[in-house]
Amino acid sequence: xxxxxxxxxxxxxxxxxxxxxxxxxxxxxxxxxxxxxxxxxxxxxxxxxxxxxxxxxxxxxxxxxxxxxxxxxxxxxxxxxxxxxxxxxxxxxxxxxxxxxxxxxxxxxxxxxxxxxxxxxxxxxxxxxxxxxxxxxxxxxxxxxxxxxxxxxxxxxxxxxxxxxxxxxxxxxxxxxxxxxxxxxxxxxxxxxxxxxxxxxxxxxxxxxxxxxxxxxxxxxxxxxxxxxxxxxxxxxxxxxxxxxxxxxxxxxxxxxxxxxxxxxxxxxxxxxxxxxxxxxxxxxxxxxxxxxxxxxxxxxxxxxxxxxxxxxxxxxxxxxxxxxxxxxxxxxxxxxxxxxxxxxxxxx
Amino acid sequence: xxxxxxxxxxxxxxxxxxxxxxxxxxxxxxxxxxxxxxxxxxxxxxxxxxxxxxxxxxxxxxxxxxxxxxxxxxxxxxxxxxxxxxxxxxxxxxxxxxxxxxxxxxxxxxxxxxxxxxxxxxxxxxxxxxxxxxxxxxxxxxxxxxxxxxxxxxxxxxxxxxxxxxxxxxxxxxxxxxxxxxxxxxxxxxxxxxxxxxxxxxxxxxxxxxxxxxxxxxxxxxxxxxxxxxxxxxxxxxxxxxxxxxxxxxxxxxxxxxxxxxxxxxxxxxxxxxxxxxxxxxxxxxxxxxxxxxxxxxxxxxxxxxxxxxxxxxxxxxxxxxxxxxxxxxxxxxxxxxxxxxxxxxxxx
DNA sequence: CTGAAAGCGCTAACAT
DNA sequence: ATGTTAGCGCTTTCAG
Numbered sequence: 001x002x003x004x005x006x007x008x009x010x011x012x013x014x015x016x017x018x019x020x021x022x023x024x025x026x027x028x029x030x031x032x033x034x035x036x037x038x039x040x041x042x043x044x045x046x047x048x049x050x051x052x053x054x055x056x057x058x059x060x061x062x063x064x065x066x067x068x069x070x071x072x073x074x075x076x077x078x079x080x081x082x083x084x085x086x087x088x089x090x091x092x093x094x095x096x097x098x099x100x101x102x103x104x105x106x107x108x109x110x111x112x113x114x115x116x117x118x119x120x121x122x123x124x125x126x127x128x129x130x131x132x133x134x135x136x137x138x139x140x141x142x143x144x145x146x147x148x149x150x151x152x153x154x155x156x157x158x159x160x161x162x163x164x165x166x167x168x169x170x171x172x173x174x175x176x177x178x179x180x181x182x183x184x185x186x187x188x189x190x191x192x193x194x195x196x197x198x199x200x201x202x203x204x205x206x207x208x209x210x211x212x213x214x215x216x217x218x219x220x221x222x223x224x225x226x227x228x229x230x231x232x233x234x235x236x237x238x239x240x241x242x243x244x245x246x247x248x249x250x251x252x253x254x255x256x257x258x259x260x261x262x263x264x265x266x267x268x269x270x271x272x273x274x275x276x277x278x279x280x281x282x283x284x285x286x287x288x289x290x291x292x293x294x295x296x297x298x299x300x301x302x303x304x305x306x307x308x309x310x311x312x313x314x315x316x317x318x319x320x321x322x323x324x325x326x327x328x329x330x331x332x333x334x335x336x337x338x339x340x341x342x343x344x345x346x347x348x349x
Numbered sequence: 350x351x352x353x354x355x356x357x358x359x360x361x362x363x364x365x366x367x368x369x370x371x372x373x374x375x376x377x378x379x380x381x382x383x384x385x386x387x388x389x390x391x392x393x394x395x396x397x398x399x400x401x402x403x404x405x406x407x408x409x410x411x412x413x414x415x416x417x418x419x420x421x422x423x424x425x426x427x428x429x430x431x432x433x434x435x436x437x438x439x440x441x442x443x444x445x446x447x448x449x450x451x452x453x454x455x456x457x458x459x460x461x462x463x464x465x466x467x468x469x470x471x472x473x474x475x476x477x478x479x480x481x482x483x484x485x486x487x488x489x490x491x492x493x494x495x496x497x498x499x500x501x502x503x504x505x506x507x508x509x510x511x512x513x514x515x516x517x518x519x520x521x522x523x524x525x526x527x528x529x530x531x532x533x534x535x536x537x538x539x540x541x542x543x544x545x546x547x548x549x550x551x552x553x554x555x556x557x558x559x560x561x562x563x564x565x566x567x568x569x570x571x572x573x574x575x576x577x578x579x580x581x582x583x584x585x586x587x588x589x590x591x592x593x594x595x596x597x598x599x600x601x602x603x604x605x606x607x608x609x610x611x612x613x614x615x616x617x618x619x620x621x622x623x624x625x626x627x628x629x630x631x632x633x634x635x636x637x638x639x640x641x642x643x644x645x646x647x648x649x650x651x652x653x654x655x656x657x658x659x660x661x662x663x664x665x666x667x668x669x670x671x672x673x674x675x676x677x678x679x680x681x682x683x684x685x686x687x688x689x690x691x692x693x694x695x696x697x698x
Numbered sequence: 699c700t701g702a703a704a705g706c707g708c709t710a711a712c713a714t
Numbered sequence: 715a716t717g718t719t720a721g722c723g724c725t726t727t728c729a730g
Contacts, residue, residue: 051474052707053474056706059405059709293583295643370700404724405706701729713716
């Protein structure tokens with residue numbers, strides 16, 4: 001039942017009646033191998049249950065067969081699990097492509113601020129990583145980016161604030177999505193729409209711009225009082241909620257920079273005993289798990305995190321396998337709206 | 350600024366004026382090396398920025414320096430991101446220990462049901478993995494467990510339903526935590542307490558038992574009508590909520606098998622315009638991110654997922670480094686209560 | 699305590 | 715189209 005004997009390429013060669021080189025060629029799908037020998041080798045591989053040893057291949061050819069996923073340094077320090085869903089989506093998206101292409105996905109967490117760069121370089125060497133997926137907010141660390149560039153380590157930035165600092169990047173096209181969602185509110189009759197959320201990351205900036213653009217296109221003013229640019233978490237939402245819903249002329253709808261903020265606004269609305277969504281419409285962003293578990297369930301916009309990570313890996317592998325020239329295109333992925341129960345026409349005046 | 354030359358153990362040896370063997374010994378902290386030579390070698394390593402190549406070490410010694418984390422096959426297929434937080438906690442917990450001990454953490458996702466086992470065996474060989482962290486619910490797959498055992502692949506089961514099928518395991522001590530929480534409700538004056546949630550996984554079973562035990566200890570009956578054993582997600586909570594809150598004699602408190610279910614119950618309570626928590630207390634389990642973003646914020650019990658994963662990795666590494674005998678103890682980790690705003694004394698009769 | 703020789707399993711570079 | 719010869723960078727013998 002068990003095959004404890006280590007079976008190497010030599011055993012396969014013997015079994016198939018060819019030289020190890022021929023086996024090696026079949027393994028790597030090299031063109032010039034006779035059809036029959038090829039068959040024989042494949043058969044032998046199957047019968048013996050042979051699996052080539054990656055370490056040996058790496059050692060001999062030094063072609064990377066693993067890519068790293070860089071986790072934010074703070075990951076795991078957050079007591080409220082902020083960003084945990086985002087990370088899993090990243091992991092899963094990257095993993096799918098890696099497994100498909102036979103690469104290993106190695107998780108790497110940035111350590112002490114200063115050492116990150118050298119740690120990474122060491123890892124790349126020691127584990128022979130082909131490159132890194134670098135998700136925001138690490139994309140905003142010039143030190144990191146420079147170190148990677150200086151050591152010629154390929155990386156793809158996921159959702160960077162500026163797209164000119166990385167040769168390879170993937171981002172989501174958030175602005176038009178928020179613009180469309182805001183227009184939707186306007187078409188429903190809303191005239192006093194507020195925006196809640198942060199503005200530092202790419203996410204915050206693009207989303208706010210979309211909100212403003214929709215107003216401009218509809219020739220509607222956007223009042224500063226309806227802009228509450230607080231933090232990016234639930235607490236920020238609480239804060240924005242209290243500020244916005246405490247206004248004399250309360251907005252009839254709030255566009256939030258993400259679902260957590262939206263949940264905070266919702267909580268304040270509940271505190272104030274507002275009837276939802278009749279007295280207040282709220283929209284989020286991310287299409288997080290949370291968005292369907294709030295009450296009312298949030299109308300939101302899907303952020304294709306897994307798809308971004310997958311694309312980043314594809315870029316990396318493409319670059320590696322084409323021998324350095326960045327073939328794979330950078331990409332801007334669309335964000336689709338998800339309509340649930342937190343939006344309604346404004347109350348009649 | 351750059352050091353493009355590949356520096357190997359030979360360069361280090363030359364620089365330090367010793368043989369490569371001595372360098373190798375220093376690298377592995379072997380005892381018999383003269384203090385001065387040791388110093389010289391370390392200095393040379395530092396100056397040259399030398400990092401040993403893991404592939405070469407693996408090839409020469411076949412001592413695993415990577416461990417695999419097995420992801421559920423369904424991961425990523427879930428549109429509502431169920432379990433995403435759980436996965437990140439797992440990843441982060443495992444990663445922490447791995448990095449500390451200089452192991453790589455390799456993510457592995459089970460593919461097509463049948464092939465999982467052989468895929469894993471192949472991976473272990475090709476990537477020289479030292480073992481697997483196998484989180485529930487994969488822990489309940491006899492095929493998988495047998496395959497691992499048959500091929501003598503070490504693994505540690507995280508939160509298995511039965512602890513007798515894996516030599517190494519880690520679980521959380523959920524029962525006493527729920528028991529204490531339920532007793533807390535009883536002490537607050539609640540006499541009509543319901544339980545909502547699933548019963549198949551370890552989680553469901555243990556949590557329900559804790560609930561029952563608290564009633565027994567307080568000499569209180571537990572009515573079948575107050576037991577709503579639906580699914581494990583938000584929808585299950587919705588279902589349980591409707592069943593429970595639709596009862597003629599409505600419960601004054603609901604203990605939920607997890608936070609998602611609790612959120613569902615909360616949603617139904619909102620639909621029914623109940624004043625929370627005055628008219629209904631709700632407690633969850635998991636201390637998920639969601640639990641502080643619902644309204645009211647959930648009183649819940651923390652599930653130490655990251656700690657479990659970390660412990661599982663420690664067990665694995667311990668076993669590996671001790672040469673096969675499972676030194677590391679299996680572990681039952683405590684679950685701590687987190688009090689928030691969803692619990693109050695029952696309304697006066 | 700230290701070093702020389704041999705080889706881990708594979709592939710690149712040459713043959714043929 | 716196939717085989718031969720050398721290593722890849724390290725560690726394991728085994729001698730000093």
